[in-house]
Amino acid sequence: MPDTAHTLDALLAGPLARQPDATAITTVDPETGAEQALSRRQFDTLVGRAAVWLQDQGVAQGDTVALWLVNRLDWLVLHLALARLGAAVLTVNTRYRGAEVSHLLAQARPRLLVLQQHFRRIDFGAVLQEIDPASAASLQQVVVVDAGAEGAAGARQLPATLLGRPTWRFDLASLPAGRCLAMADSQAAPDDPAILFTTSGTTSGPKLVVHTQRTVSLHVQHVAHAMGYHADGVRLLAALPFGGTFGYVSMLAALAAGKPVVAPHTFDAVEAARLLVAHRITHCFGSDEMFEALLAQAPDARAVPAYPHLRLCGFAAFRAGAAAVAADCIARGMPLAGLYGSSEVHALFAIQGLDRPLAERLEGGGMPVNPDAAIRVRDAESGALLPPGATGLLEFRAPSNFSGYLANPEATARAIDAEGWFSSGDIGQLRADGSFVYLTRAGDAIRLGGYLTAPAEIEEVLTAQPGVAAAQVVAVDLDGKARAVAFAIAAPGAAPDSAALLQAVRDRLAAYKVPARLWWVEAFPVVHSANGTKIQRTRLRDMAQARLAAE
The missing domain is CATH 3.40.50.12780 (ANL, N-terminal domain)
Incomplete structure (x- = not known):
C-alpha cells in the first residue's frame, strides 16, 4: 500500500472526520468587509471539485501551477486541490514586477498561471505586459479568478489570451456540484513536491525552495503542538500572505489542529x-x-x-x-x-x-x-x-x-x-x-576590531536618539580597516545633530563600533518578500563605497 501518512490530505483528515460541520475558515471581503464562513465539510468539497477542474485542465501528479493571488479562498482551495493530485504550487509574491515573475516562470516551468486582474492598487494585467514571453514557454493557459461569471458584464473584460496563452475563468461558486475527487481517492505521495517558496534575494539571487508533502506535514504538526493550537477556544488571525512561509505555516497548522482561521485578503x-x-x-x-x-x-x-x-x-x-x-x-x-x-x-x-x-x-x-x-x-x-x-x-x-x-x-x-x-x-x-x-x-554581520558584530546593536543605539526614525549600519573598507558606517532617516520635522548621535554611540558601545560616517537619506533600498519588507544591505554597502569614493 502507498505511504499516505504524511500527505496534506492526511494532515486534514482528522479534523474533518471529528467535526465536519465546525468552521474551518472565514474569509473577509476587502471591499465590503462581508465575511464568509466555511465548514470543514464545505471546504473539503470545494477542494475536491477544484481537483476535478484541475484534472480537466490537464494537471497531473508532478506538475506545477503558479498562484499569483492575495489571501483569497481560491489560493487555499487550489493549493490543497493540487496537493490531492500530487502537484505543487509555485508561490508568486503579489508585489513582484515583470522581471521577477519572468524569472520564476522560467525556473519552475509551471503548467498554469492563476492570477487575479486587480487588487486595490495592483494591476496584475499591467505587470503581465512586462513579462518576457519566452519565460512563459511552459504555460498551457492563464487562469483568471475574478473575471466575472460567464455572460456577465465582467466577462467582457477577460481577454482571449494572456502571455500568448488562452485564458480560462476559475470561479469557486461555479464548480460543478456532481464531480468531486474525494480525500479518500487522493493521488498524492508524501515525497511529491507540495510548494515552492522563493528566497528573498536580499544577499543573493532568488532561488526556489522545494518542500514536499512530507516536510510540510511533519513541520505543521509540530508547530500546532508547540504554539498551543490544540487548546480549547483557539482562533488564528491569518493576515500574512499564504504565499510566504510565515503566513503559510501558521495558517496550515491551525487547519491541521482543527481550529478556525480568520483570513483577510491582506x-x-x-x-x-x-x-x-x-x-x-x-x-x-x-x-x-x-x-x-x-x-x-x-x-x-x-x-x-x-x-x-x-x-x-x-x-x-x-x-x-x-x-x-x-x-x-x-x-x-x-x-x-x-x-x-x-x-x-x-x-x-x-x-x-x-x-x-x-x-x-x-x-x-x-x-x-x-x-x-x-x-x-x-x-x-x-x-x-x-x-x-x-x-x-x-x-x-x-x-x-x-x-x-x-x-x-x-x-x-x-x-x-x-x-x-x-x-x-x-x-x-x-x-x-x-x-x-x-x-x-552572515552577509550582514560585520567584523570590527577583530570581533564579529551584529549591526543591530549599533542601530538600536542610533534609533533610540531623539529625531531618528530609522538607522542601518554596514561595514566598509576605510584606510585598510573594516569600519562601520551608518545611514539614517530623520523623523518628520526633525533635524538631528550627527555629531551628537555619534557621541551617543561612543557613550554606550565600544570604540570600534562607532560609525566612521553617518549619512542622512530619505529611504533605505528594500526588497519585498512574501514574509515582509527587508532592507538590502548589499545596496547600502555599494552606496557607502560610492560616497567614500566621492570624498
Whole structure:
C-alpha cells in the first residue's frame, strides 16, 4: 500500500472526520468587509471539485501551477486541490514586477498561471505586459479568478489570451456540484513536491525552495503542538500572505489542529484590530511593524490587555528598534515572543518561551518546535564547531527541512552537507538549554576590531536618539580597516545633530563600533518578500563605497 501518512490530505483528515460541520475558515471581503464562513465539510468539497477542474485542465501528479493571488479562498482551495493530485504550487509574491515573475516562470516551468486582474492598487494585467514571453514557454493557459461569471458584464473584460496563452475563468461558486475527487481517492505521495517558496534575494539571487508533502506535514504538526493550537477556544488571525512561509505555516497548522482561521485578503491594521476583537482571536503572527500598528489601533488606548483574548503573538523583527516596539506591546498585555524561520527550514522553526526574561524573549530564535531538530554553530573562518555562547554560523538538521533548490544542484550541495545539515547563512549563538539566538544574516554581520558584530546593536543605539526614525549600519573598507558606517532617516520635522548621535554611540558601545560616517537619506533600498519588507544591505554597502569614493 502507498505511504499516505504524511500527505496534506492526511494532515486534514482528522479534523474533518471529528467535526465536519465546525468552521474551518472565514474569509473577509476587502471591499465590503462581508465575511464568509466555511465548514470543514464545505471546504473539503470545494477542494475536491477544484481537483476535478484541475484534472480537466490537464494537471497531473508532478506538475506545477503558479498562484499569483492575495489571501483569497481560491489560493487555499487550489493549493490543497493540487496537493490531492500530487502537484505543487509555485508561490508568486503579489508585489513582484515583470522581471521577477519572468524569472520564476522560467525556473519552475509551471503548467498554469492563476492570477487575479486587480487588487486595490495592483494591476496584475499591467505587470503581465512586462513579462518576457519566452519565460512563459511552459504555460498551457492563464487562469483568471475574478473575471466575472460567464455572460456577465465582467466577462467582457477577460481577454482571449494572456502571455500568448488562452485564458480560462476559475470561479469557486461555479464548480460543478456532481464531480468531486474525494480525500479518500487522493493521488498524492508524501515525497511529491507540495510548494515552492522563493528566497528573498536580499544577499543573493532568488532561488526556489522545494518542500514536499512530507516536510510540510511533519513541520505543521509540530508547530500546532508547540504554539498551543490544540487548546480549547483557539482562533488564528491569518493576515500574512499564504504565499510566504510565515503566513503559510501558521495558517496550515491551525487547519491541521482543527481550529478556525480568520483570513483577510491582506493585512490592514484597522480591519485586523476589528477582527481580533470580533472573533476573539487567540493567536496572531507577524512582523514588529504589524504589531506596532495593531497596538496603535487597540479599541481602548489605555486598556491592559489591549486585546484580551490573545494568547500568543509570534513576531519576526525586520527593523532596527524592534525590541522597543515589542516591549511596548508586551507592556499593554500583548503576548509577544521572538521567532526564527526561513523558507528552507520553514517559518516558526523555533520560538522563545513566554516565560523567559523580557530581553531573551524578544530575541530571534528560541527552542525548536520539533524535538528531533538539531542545531549547531560553526566558526565562519576556522570551520570549528563552537560551544554555547560563542557566535558563529547557524546550522540546522531536521526531518522537515527542505529537499533542495529546484533545478539547482550546485546551490543545494553548498547549502546541505552529506549528513543533512543545512547551513543557514545566519549568525547566532547556542544556549546551554538547547535553544539558540539569531543575531543577523552572515552577509550582514560585520567584523570590527577583530570581533564579529551584529549591526543591530549599533542601530538600536542610533534609533533610540531623539529625531531618528530609522538607522542601518554596514561595514566598509576605510584606510585598510573594516569600519562601520551608518545611514539614517530623520523623523518628520526633525533635524538631528550627527555629531551628537555619534557621541551617543561612543557613550554606550565600544570604540570600534562607532560609525566612521553617518549619512542622512530619505529611504533605505528594500526588497519585498512574501514574509515582509527587508532592507538590502548589499545596496547600502555599494552606496557607502560610492560616497567614500566621492570624498
